[in-house]
Amino acid sequence: MNDILITSFDMEVGGVERSLISMLRHFDYSRNNVDLMLYSHSGELFDLLPAEVNVLEESKPYKTFRMPIDQTFKSGKIGLGAARLRAKYKAMKSKSNEPGYRQMQWMWKYGLPYLPKLEKKYDVAISYLWPHYTIAEKVEAETKIAWVHTDFSTVDTDAELDREVWDQFDYIAAVSKDCRDAFITKYSSLQSKAIVIENITSPDSVRELAEDDVDNPMTTDKRFKLITVARLSHAKGIDQAVIALKMLKDKGYDDFVWYVVGYGGDEAMLRALISESGLTDNFILLGKKTNPYPYIKSADLYVQPSRYEGKAVTVGEAQILAKPVLITNYPTAKSQVIDGYDGVICHLSAEGIASGIERLYKNAGLRRQLAENCSRKNFHNRQELEKLYELIREGAGDAAR
Template sequence: MKELLIMAKSLGGGGSEVALIELINALPEEHYNVTLVLLDLDSEYAYRLKKRVNIVQLTFNSSFAKSLVSMYAFPAKVLKKLSVNYYIPYYDFIASRVTNVFEKTYDIAIDFYGYGSFVTAFLATKIQAKKKATWLHDEKLYWLKSVQKYLCKYDKVYGVSQAVVDAFCREYPHYKDKAAVFYNVIDIEEIKRKAEQDEVVPFRDVFNIVTVGRLTEQKGYDIAVKAANILKKKKIDFAWYAIGGGRDEEKLKKLVEEYHLENQFVFLGRKDNPYPYMKHCDLYVQPSRHEGYVITLVEARALCLPIVSSDIPSAREQIQDGINGYVAELSAEALADKIEYLYHNPLQRQKTVAYLKEHPIDFSKELLKLETI
């Protein structure tokens, strides 16, 4: 039995938190005794955790110290301008204010959150482990400079896609030997099971498009709205459903009103189970500006959906254009053109669906990488 410690921000937020839970769920209980250390209390996705895990929340002897490393301590507008990494020089000081005592030496310690956070610094300096690994979730690595001095403490630097690893090796070539790909592990059968659950799916008798993801600039919803406006002008009979919540919700709704798309672009909010909506759509679209490893594309592939994704490096690792999906340049015009093409060519959509059914996703090799750290 190996003692495994995993540190993360919380059990709520976005794709990286879902990926964390899926990884824990996939770990064989007879091989790993898991301790999960969290910085914040947010437990939005805790219901997805199926394994017995010892959960520990970091506590501080100073509320001020805690506020310096908590994304929830500042308004969203301030965070956008400064970023949470603004307080990085104080990480060593803040670590000395943590009241938890970790006396055990773990077999493996994982900083799953990454993103230049306090978690990376704390695990590097305060956790005793035979081997340590940190995760990179996005190909945009500007935040990594904030914790680069701690990278020498890690035995492995895992990127969730080859695109992420390539970006890391370009930026930090002296750590190239530590870098490797570790794809996010997703429970494919669970996705299929949830897709069959009874949900009231409000689709109309039109061409129904679905996008799932946080309502943030990264996910490209503003581009999707502009593409929808082009489709409307071309008399395409469609409805586009956005599933998710986020800080840009009001801004995006105003953009929809500006283009008079209230009947075509519909915000459904966050859904614990988005899979019935995905399963019944005519087309799944992912217009992200950048990603590490697009979990929603994995989910769409698992459900054998026709897919259009923005043409970013990490999406290219999953989508072979014209074979198991389609990629489009990240612009409203290119996205609208691809959607219009698939709207008028149902046989092309059927071909991609057939290919996905014949080539199921297999993540069995990923967990073996923990054994080789």
């Protein structure tokens, strides 16, 4: 049996967390013992973890990374609280457009001396969510793998600090070829370590969950329904979606309604923008939903207005449900959609989104064709796990030697 460790933050509702659950549900437990280290045992998806997975006991020092800074001090973790304050101050002084990424890196870097090491040695250790410090610094394993879910060429990180961490991994698994290409554009010296292991999809589960009876206002809404499932953050471009819908309304399209399933730090800003744009009845934030699939099923068009992505889990899930999809032309978009066949790629701007929606609204035949092509497509990709098993076998072989 191979001993495997996987680390991640928590099981809050999100694409990364759903992809982790899907991978764990398809894992071969006859050959592998899997320990899962979650920094916080929280989130609506926690109960969906397979029974075969051994969830390690919560560690109080690691849990602080999901607490407010003042609460970290109140919990008695003075060193970690000071590290968090130092990271926040440094990020505020940086000239980054998205200082949160750098703050996260520095938070971990400065907090390392106060974090315990794991006693058990593993054949393979997988860090499922950036910035990967735990596996790099606090775990002993024959093979270490870091997962990449985003387009790193567009993310403003401290590249030198990142490279120090990446260097401690044997493999860096990107969720798409374009995601890998973007990664090595930024970190060319790591090209030999970068591989592709796509998110494991479970079409049968998605279709089954889409039939759940949920409180869904979309079922009685007779307007042309757009849907986006995403975190409310700059990266996901929901602000661009609001502006795009305003443009369409100004052109006389009063029959559109845009529903968004998700939560995040931009909610207050988005609600203000929706109100200012006069879209209170047309742009509706539904909040956090454990099961987003009935909402996707009820829509006429799925839209991903992101500024950047690795490979958006929700786009693939919309395609599984045979929905026409529209995505912005972020750098990895072509790894997600074949333009004009199983979706449409529009210009990455509010104007581009508005134009793409208008085109698909007017062309019902194109929408039907996109949906039909998706319904004929085989979304099963369990073979991707074979790539991971090969790395596990290599790690176990190294341990035996």
